[in-house]
Amino acid sequence: MASRKRGAVVVLGATGLTLILLDLVGGQVPDTIRNVGASALSPLQTVSGAIAAPAVGWIEATGNFASGEIRAADWQEQAPAITQVRGDQRTAELDQLLGLLNTADLTVVPGRVVAYPIISLDVTNVLVDTGTDDGVDADRAVISGQGLVGRTTAVTPGTAEVKLLSAPDSAVGGRILRTGQACVVVGTGDPNFLSVRVLDPLADVQIGDSVIAFGSKDGRPFPPDLPIGVVSAIDDDGAGGRLIRLEPAANLTGLDLVGVIVSQGDRAARAPIAPEPVVPEEPEVYVEPIPDPGFVGDQFGFTGAAAEQPGVVQ
Amino acid sequence: MRWRARTVAWIAVILAVLLQGAFVTRLGIPFQLTPVVVVVAAMRMTRNEAALLGFGAGLLLDIAPPASGVLGAQAFVLCLAAYFASANQHLVPHVWWARALFAAGLSTLAQALVLVIQLLAGQPLPLGVGTGMSIVWQFAIGLLLSLALWPASKATMGPQPRRRMGVAP
Numbered sequence: 001m002a003s004r005k006r007g008a009v010v011v012l013g014a015t016g017l018t019l020i021l022l023d024l025v026g027g028q029v030p031d032t033i034r035n036v037g038a039s040a041l042s043p044l045q046t047v048s049g050a051i052a053a054p055a056v057g058w059i060e061a062t063g064n065f066a067s068g069e070i071r072a073a074d075w076q077e078q079a080p081a082i083t084q085v086r087g088d089q090r091t092a093e094l095d096q097l098l099g100l101l102n103t104a105d106l107t108v109v110p111g112r113v114v115a116y117p118i119i120s121l122d123v124t125n126v127l128v129d130t131g132t133d134d135g136v137d138a139d140r141a142v143i144s145g146q147g148l149v150g151r152t153t154a155v156t157p158g159t160a161e162v163k164l165l166s167a168p169d170s171a172v173g174g175r176i177l178r179t180g181q182a183c184v185v186v187g188t189g190d191p192n193f194l195s196v197r198v199l200d201p202l203a204d205v206q207i208g209d210s211v212i213a214f215g216s217k218d219g220r221p222f223p224p225d226l227p228i229g230v231v232s233a234i235d236d237d238g239a240g241g242r243l244i245r246l247e248p249a250a251n252l253t254g255l256d257l258v259g260v261i262v263s264q265g266d267r268a269a270r271a272p273i274a275p276e277p278v279v280p281e282e283p284e285v286y287v288e289p290i291p292d293p294g295f296v297g298d299q300f301g302f303t304g305a306a307a308e309q310p311g312v313v314q
Numbered sequence: 315m316r317w318r319a320r321t322v323a324w325i326a327v328i329l330a331v332l333l334q335g336a337f338v339t340r341l342g343i344p345f346q347l348t349p350v351v352v353v354v355a356a357m358r359m360t361r362n363e364a365a366l367l368g369f370g371a372g373l374l375l376d377i378a379p380p381a382s383g384v385l386g387a388q389a390f391v392l393c394l395a396a397y398f399a400s401a402n403q404h405l406v407p408h409v410w411w412a413r414a415l416f417a418a419g420l421s422t423l424a425q426a427l428v429l430v431i432q433l434l435a436g437q438p439l440p441l442g443v444g445t446g447m448s449i450v451w452q453f454a455i456g457l458l459l460s461l462a463l464w465p466a467s468k469a470t471m472g473p474q475p476r477r478r479m480g481v482a483p
Contacts, residue, residue, distance in 0.1 A: 006361075007362070008361070008362035008365045008366060009361065009362070009365040009393060009394070009397040012365050012366065012368075012369040012389075012393045013365075013390060013393055013394060015369070015386075015389070016369065016372070016386045016387075016389040016390025016391075016393055017386070017390055018386070019376070019385050019386025019389065019390075020384055020385065020386040020387055020390060020431065020435070022385070022386070023384050023385035023386060023435075024384070024435055030385045033377060033385065034377055034379075034381050034385065036377075037374075037376075037377025037378065037379070037381070038377070038379040038381070041374070041377070041378050041379065042379060044328075044332055045332060045335060045336065045378065045379065048332040048333065048335075048336040049335075049336040051336070052333070052336040052337040052340075053336075055337065056336075056337060056340045056341065113340075114335075114336065115335035115336055115339075115378075115379065115380065116335055116339035116340050116380075117335070117339060117380055117382045124380075124382050125380040125382055126380060127335070127379050127380045154379070154380075156379075159379065161379055161380040162380070253340075254340075
């Protein structure tokens, strides 16, 4: 009797352990299971994300004020007009996004974040409601109006998974705007700060320095010059080096409207650049002037009109 | 009645999974909604039903995009947690606060076990204040949620299954 009662939990537990081992070993089986799950659950998540968005937006909007009185008053004012609040916020986000696009000459597919990670303590990736049906594929940069957010990884017909800059296994080439120093921006798992590794350990880095994307080959996944963040702290790492913290330009925990970069502006054809040919200069040749008879007077110090008359000696 | 109870439990679990990704996590609160729902529901089910519900809920959490954990970890842990809740519910006094403490504590333990599995699997885990606070959050909000869910659980799922004590001669 007891064995029958425990039969289900033994079988299911063994199945769970098998899945864990399969995931650790790697291979196609775990990926296939995840892909099937993503295809089946993505539509449900898209709908639930859209339903929950006004409530999330309302809470986020009213939580941004320091004063409790202002917040309470704002709750009362905003409660009946949640849609209006979110509409205004989305308009502002869209304006910022369009500004960034115009500056960098990028083409993006707009999308909305519909889900954050469910079981992870870290904010490592999000789900957006654009997929292969919209022309989005893997390894594309994702931006918000403030700057770089991450890149697409797994893509289904209706959704795309985005690995955020804050993911611990995320690394993006960067450049410190003020000095041009190359660096690598690494995720920490914490969405509020990233870590910067400067290639030159003695490079001049200051708090407040902006870091922009270095740019990948052919702009994929990361086009150059997109804002990544601002250096917020420089600490001693305990090993004689520096621990440089970067505050992300984009608010990684409050993402809503984002754009997946599908192409960068037409790149001009590149011609090889070679140094200009050196033309040898002609050597200067000194030609001794032929003595003029009229200069005789000059040689003897005569001046005046008489001296200008050849053959006249005063 | 049994079918209604099962249907309600599964709908609650699926809603919890969807709400987790669409709402709870977006607010930046490190809290797992589904384990609490599973444990509360499991206390009014037979052991096998509870194990199946826990496994199904965990598998949904494992594969729901954006999936970032170890595949099977939540399924394994929630299966055990739900089975344990069902098997030992008779040991918990029939008072609201004791039931809520049991549900919150068990769901917190389950999440701690998931963290251990992730750590053993070599996944990067931010061990520190953040992890500790997430466990505190899990217990505190789990306690409130268990209290809120308990009346609904009693109303929809009826009396809890009695433990068979044997037949008197």
